[in-house]
Structures are given as C-alpha cells and as structure tokens.
Amino acid sequence: MRTPPRLQSLVDEGLIDSVVRQLMSGKEAMAYVVRCGDHTRCAKVYKEATQRSFRQAVDYTENRKVKNTRQARAMAKGTKFGRQAQEAAWQSAEVDALYRLAAAGVRVPTPYNFHDGVLLMELVTDADGDAAPRMNDVALTPAEARAHHAMLLLQVVRMLCAGVVHGDLSEINVLLGEDGPVIIDLPQAMDAAGNNHAHRVLLRDVANLRGFFGGFAPELLHTHFGPEIWDLYQRGLLTPETPLTGRHEYAHGAVDLGGVLREIDDARAEESARRIRMQVPG
Numbered sequence: 001m002r003t004p005p006r007l008q009s010l011v012d013e014g015l016i017d018s019v020v021r022q023l024m025s026g027k028e029a030m031a032y033v034v035r036c037g038d039h040t041r042c043a044k045v046y047k048e049a050t051q052r053s054f055r056q057a058v059d060y061t062e063n064r065k066v067k068n069t070r071q072a073r074a075m076a077k078g079t080k081f082g083r084q085a086q087e088a089a090w091q092s093a094e095v096d097a098l099y100r101l102a103a104a105g106v107r108v109p110t111p112y113n114f115h116d117g118v119l120l121m122e123l124v125t126d127a128d129g130d131a132a133p134r135m136n137d138v139a140l141t142p143a144e145a146r147a148h149h150a151m152l153l154l155q156v157v158r159m160l161c162a163g164v165v166h167g168d169l170s171e172i173n174v175l176l177g178e179d180g181p182v183i184i185d186l187p188q189a190m191d192a193a194g195n196n197h198a199h200r201v202l203l204r205d206v207a208n209l210r211g212f213f214g215g216f217a218p219e220l221l222h223t224h225f226g227p228e229i230w231d232l233y234q235r236g237l238l239t240p241e242t243p244l245t246g247r248h249e250y251a252h253g254a255v256d257l258g259g260v261l262r263e264i265d266d267a268r269a270e271e272s273a274r275r276i277r278m279q280v281p282g
Contacts, residue, residue: 006045007032009116016043016120023131028187033123033131041112044119046187095119097164097189104162105240106155107182124177124184135181135212136171145216148181152209153225155183156202158240160233165190165198169205171212192233199230224248 167188206226214221223246
C-alpha cells in the first residue's frame with residue numbers, strides 16, 4: 001500500500017522497508033503492518049491530541065516525570081511549548097512502560113524503536129502467523145476463560161511488582177497470541193507507588209478482566225483478586241510467585257462516599273469509552 005505520511009520519515013531513515021496494510025484504528029493511534037528487512041512488525045502511529053477520543057486525564061498523568069523544570073512550568077501553564085511537551089510525554093509513557101515491562105517478563109509486544117511519534121514493535125500473531133485477534137473478538141470455553149484469566153492476573157502482578165499499573169486494562173487491550181494473551185495499549189500506564197489513583201485504577205483493571213472472563217466461566221464473578229493483589233503489594237508480600245486465592249476480607253468502617261461516587265463516574269466513563277471503541281473498525 002501507499003506509505004502514509006506519518007511513516008515516511010521511518011522509510012527515509014531505513015527503519016521501515018514497506019507498509020503492508022493498515023492493522024487497526026483506535027482511540028489514540030493507528031497501527032500498520034510493516035516490513036523491516038526479513039521481519040514483519042507493527043508500527044503504531046499516535047494521533048494528534050485534537051484527534052484522540054481518550055483524554056489525558058490527570059488521574060493517569062499524576063507524578064509523571066518530565067525532563068526539566070522549564071517543561072514542567074510550560075505544561076502547567078498550558079503554553080504551546082507546554083502542550084507539545086505534554087504530548088511527547090504522553091507518547092513516551094507507552095514506550096517507557098513497554099521496555100520496563102518487557103524486561104520484567106510481562107507479556108507485552110517487544111518494542112524496537114520510537115521515532116517521530118511512531119512506535120515500532122513486535123507484531124503479535126496467532127498460530128497461523130496472522131495478526132492476533134483482540135480478546136473481545138474470541139469465543140472461549142470455560143476452561144479457556146479460566147486459563148487466560150489466570151495468565152492475565154499473573155501479568156497484572158508482574159506489572160505491579162515492576163511498579164506499573166496498566167490503567168485501561170480490559171478485553172479490548174489484550175491480544176490472543178499463539179502462546180496466550182498479550183497486553184497492549186499502555187500510554188495511560190501509571191506509576192504504582194507515585195500515583196494516588198493507582199489503587200482504584202488497579203481494582204478497576206482487575207474487575208474488567210473478571211467481568212469479561214466471568215461471562216464464560218461464571219464462578220470468576222465471585223472472586224476478589226484485585227483487593228487481594230493490592231493488599232499483598234502494600235504489605236510488601238507480592239511477588240510473581242505469590243499464590244492468589246481470589247478471596248479478600250474487607251475492613252469494616254466508615255464508607256468513603258467520595259470514593260464510591262468516583263468509582264461510579266469511572267465505570268460510566270469506561271462503559272462510554274468501551275462503546276466508542278467497539279464502534280471503531282479493526
């Protein structure tokens with residue numbers, strides 16, 4: 001196919017030989033299948049901020065580091081330079097998270113390069129060598145649902161042990177590769193220790209997995225892995241080898257009404273975003 005303008009600089013630099021086809025168009029980026037020498041890879045082209053439907057919510061960007069105080073001041077003031085710096089930080093967040101998580105053994109696409117707003121990474125494939133489907137496009141048996149759910153919980157634990165919370169984890173952001181689930185789409189990844197919203201967002205990520213896989217294996221709907229994982233993490237007892245039970249004893253005390261309302265708002269926003277994503281052609 002004809003080379004999209006945003007990929008031309010990668011062709012000029014010799015990072016890409018040719019563009020095979022468009023893979024998908026999502027809320028914050030477009031992805032293409034590309035050839036790099038003897039390898040077939042994925043090029044993720046980030047959309048401009050004005051074209052994205054996913055807003056850079058303060059919940060996600062809290063405590064993200066920038067290169068210098070000038071950038072931080074400009075971002076806070078909302079100047080043109082500040083908006084450019086914020087956009088660059090938003091894009092590089094996924095790149096940084098991918099390298100960090102791949103090194104920690106998390107099942108994410110292997111990153112290869114980031115150039116001119118384009119992330120070049122592994123193309124996740126199925127057993128036939130074709131681009132792997134998203135989990136929400138796959139019908140599962142109860143046994144498959146339990147196995148994939150357990151695999152993804154392990155990835156959540158590995159991510160948290162590496163200090164990262166995905167922030168938007170659901171069946172939409174998981175590919176079913178030849179060797180099992182692979183987690184994708186990490187520009188909203190947040191620092192587990194430095195972000196005050198990490199606890200709430202991790203619980204939502206795990207609840208999303210429970211809701212989806214529980215549709216195929218209903219017993220999963222009665223599990224409480226999210227609170228259990230976070231409790232172990234807070235107490236310094238969480239490792240990838242830590243056995244999980246899916247049970248958690250909740251502390252009794254005053255109800256945090258503000259927290260409950262935030263959870264309701266988050267659930268509504270997530271459902272609205274999910275519906276928008278489901279309407280986007282793959």
